[in-house]
Amino acid sequence: MASHDNIAVKEAAAGYTPVALPADWRDFVALTKPRVMWLAVFTGMAGMLAAPGHLHPVLAFVAVLCIALGAGAAGALNQYWEAGLDARMRRTANRPLPAGRMEPGEALSFGVTLGFASVLLMGLAINWLAAAILAASILFYLGIYTMWLKPRTPQNIVIGGAAGAFPPLIGWAAVTGDVSMLPVLLFALIFLWTPPHFWALALFMKTDYAAAGIPMLPVVSGQRMTRIQIALYTVPMAIAALAPWLMKLTGAIYGGTALALTAVFAVLALRVALSRTSDPALMKPERQLFAFSIFYLFALFSALIIDRTLGA
């Protein structure tokens, strides 16, 4: 490290500026937030598979690809807008823009191109309703969540959660060309799942969010209020999870899975609500709830796919 510093000092003294390399293609992949993209792809596929009707396998692949590209575009534009914030948080400081591996203009043009391509391809190959919902989800994530809500209010992820809830609607619309009650309930489920999921993370990452100046609920209203809100939001989330079964839109496979998993979710949320610790190192229930919430959504949508496939 010291020898590198010496070289840098000598180079600076000689008026030498190191050449910035063009961004690597892997940096463009990282810009699309691949891990977040998988959740959008999976829930979008679930919407497609749960929908009545049939889509040619090639077109089904294109629809899923468009959802992935749209999510990637939203992720890239989010990282472009939040490069300054990302630099202040340990969790995000190594992303391509804050780490200086990519020029902001490159990220912007990549995100815009990806977004337009995903919507256009969806419209031309599948249908324009699915394309319109995809465009709305990208614009909602960028305009409403990233630019407007996130830096201003602790309700950022409550309303912003809608952005991540669009994929099942898009998948359903891709197959049927319309939107009915079941995909709306799936939208509601992801929308209401988002606050407890993100607030569990925000509890043990509070210092990171505070350092970046993001008004997450634990930073603004304190841990006690966040814990209570997690428990409160679990109630409508549970209703949304069980509603497809109670309304006879799904069968017993989904109903039984939803009952069992939602009960576990509720117990974990209750443990978080009753916990008093403020030391992130001791926040085991919060970490458990965060990890389980991801499994919960995957398992629930898997059960939905199996239920609807066997029941068809």
Place this chain on the structure above:
Amino acid sequence: MTPAEEAAYRARQRSRAIATAVVLGLLVVLFFAVTIAKQS
């Protein structure tokens, strides 16, 4: 630009060009497959 930097620069440009070519090739295949699927 030192020779080592130039080599690294060219290598990075090459890998980006290959990645772009692969994406464009896949797009050609995709558009062809979509056209066939829409006709069937």
